[in-house]
Amino acid sequence: MIKIIAKPWEWACWLWGLVFPMFSSQEAAEKAAPAARWSGRIVLLAIVLALLGAINRLPTVGLQNLIPQYPALARNWLPLFFLSLYVLLWLGWWLYRILSMEVQEEASDFPDIDRAWAQAMEALSRAEIRLDATPLYLVLGWSSGSEEALFKAAGIKARVKQVPTDKLEPLHVTADRDSIWVTCPGASLLGQQDPSFIGQESGGGGAVLATMMEEQPDPFKTMGVGMATGGLEGAMEDARKEIDAGRAAGRPVRNIDREKYLARLRHLCRLIRRDRLGFCPVNGVLVVLPISSADPRSRPEEIAAACRQDLQESFASFRMRCPILFLIADLERVPGFADLVGRLPASQLNNRMGQRFPLVPDVREEEVPAKVEGSVEWVINSLFGTMVYSLFRVESNRSIDEIAEVLRGNQALFQFLGKIRERRERLARLVRDCIPAVADEKLMFGGCYFAATGEGDDAERAFASGVLNRLVQEQDLVSWTEQAxxxxxxxxxTAGVVRKIFMAVAGVLVLGIVGLLVMRFAGRGS
Structure with missing residues (x-):
């Protein structure tokens, strides 16, 4: 007897699961081919609708009397009502299944960038620094020292220090309460010009720094008895020949996949834009270049091309404009810099060494590159010159030892000025060529500054703090591009049109319901 009852019950459960799979735990709807399933549903639904239609028309039930004004609707409203509920059930079930789907994340082309960015975001969260509420600055380029030394020289009291910590990671984040600094040595084209990052410490990069640091015949020292008869001009010419002879040993030529590193930078910019949650993606850009990057052996034309492409790519991704500052680093490696800092008042070591440039200059477009080049030349020629000349000391009224020290210091200052001015034109051209010519709104170049970014004491970290502080002060000077x-x-x-359409549809539905109610009660009254 139980078996006789169980078989029909099993069939009834199967039919129920076929028609209402959203209420079935047997997943009967999935046990047949899609065409067979839907054919069965349509047949069963037609049978149910026919039965409901027959019930609707039974005089003994009297369902037709509920809507006497519309005879056609009165004869069929029950199956139509059931059909509407059935359709709504399916729509709701499909929506539930869509919302419950486990969407697998698309495999990233740059998992190392994703991993490093996730580590940085976790570190910011632990330090209670909100990415969507703290100004963010992108740092392109490099200095000869570490990133930690750069930010320490800039006076950043970091709560998050270079995360991830491995130097070979594609990006690092340093942050305090007021600012977040994102460096991207492995996610930018300009970062590939850094010899230390690409493992060329023993290559051309070391030779470039050696040119500045090693003991060389001093072309500026005072002529003494027995020296060459060429005088100062002859000594300078000899030194120039030695420098020119060493330029052939530049850093090795590398075949860099430019599209690859531009794509990596583009991916990083997308991550920043995504996690900033609608706020401006970046508040400023700092381009850091070592002073040796202007030397011919460093191939400054390649550095400038890489910088241009990085700036174009980043701002195209961010679709905005913000201040861009250039920092010429590694002043501490120029011979004579220690004597310069030693004679300066301590209060001046935190000042900026450079010239402010109007973010939106009131000059013709074709005049801007020449103005940028001229501003850098003015800093080197006039600002450094005035500073050095003001620090010269006279030898009168001093002991022999003091006179020797004064002469040595003056000689070191003059040597420093000569080394800087020897790079004047090349540095000016480098900064000029690093700024891309953008078709629409021009980039907001804010100026070029010089600073020491060494690992040592305060004497090796002069003039840097004011540069980053200026970017923080100008965090609000941003604008979206016209395209954005x-x-x-x-x-x-589009949103306004869609909103109006929905409001119109809702209004029609409300009016229809009100009209039906009015007609209903009006019919009863008559």
């Missing part, structure tokens, strides 16, 4: 504004206006118009 146009897209935003288009989305706003």
């Amino acid at each position: 504004m146009a897209e935003d206006a288009t989305f706003a118009r």
Whole structure:
């Protein structure tokens, strides 16, 4: 007897699961081919609708009397009502399944960048620094020292220090309460010009720094008895020949996949834009270049090309404009810098050494590159010159030892000025060529500054703190590009049209319901 009852019950459960799979635990709807499933559902639904239609028309039940004003609707409203509920059940079930789907994340082309960025975000979270509420600055380029030394020289009291800590990671984040600094040595084209990052410490990069640090015949020292008869000009010419002879030993030529590193930078910019949650992606850009990057052996034309492409790519991804400052680092490696700092008042070591440039200059477009080049030359020629000349000391009224020390210090200052001025034109051209010519809104170049970014004491970290502080002070001087504004206006118009359509549909539905109610009660009254 139980078996006789169980078989029909099993069939009834199967039919129920076929028609209402959202209420079935047997997943009967998945046990047949899709065409067979839907054919069965349609047949069963037609049978149910026919039965409901027959019930609707039974005089003994009297369902037709509920809507006497519309005879056609009165004869069929029960199956139509059931069909509407059935369709709504399916729509709700499909929506539930869509929302419950476990969407697998798309495999990233740059998992190392994703991993490093995730570590940095975790460190910011632990330090209670909100990425979407703290100004963020992108740092391109490199200095000969470590990133920690750069930010220490800039006076950043970091709560997050270079995360991830491995130097070979594609990006690092340093942050305090007021600012977040993102460096990207392995996620930018300019980062590939750093010899230490690409493992060329023993190659051309070391030779470039050696040119500045090693003991060489001093072309500026005072002529003494028995020296060459060429005088100062002859000594300078000899030194120039030695420098020119060493330029052939530049850093090795590397075949860099430019598209690859531009794509990596583009991916990093997307991550920043995504996690900033609608706020401006970046508040400023700092381009750091060692002073040796202007030397011919460093191939400054390649450095400038890499910088241009990085700036173009980053701002195209961010779709905005913000201040860009250039920092010429490694002043501490120039001979004579220690004597310069030793004679300066301690209060001046935190000042900026450079010239402010108007973010939106009131000159013609074709005049801007020459103005940028001229501003850098002015800093080297006039600002450094005035500083050095003001620090010269006279030998009168001093002991023999003091006179020797004064002469040595003056000689070191003059040597420092000569080394700087020897790079004047090359540095000016380098900064000029690093700024890309953008078709629409121009980039906001804010100036070029010089600083020491060494690992040692305060004497090796002079003039840096004011540069980063200026970027922090100008965090609000940002603007979206016209393209971004146009897209935003288009989305706003589209959203407005969609909103009006929904409001119109809702209004029609409300009016229809009200009309039906009025007709219903009016019919009863008559």
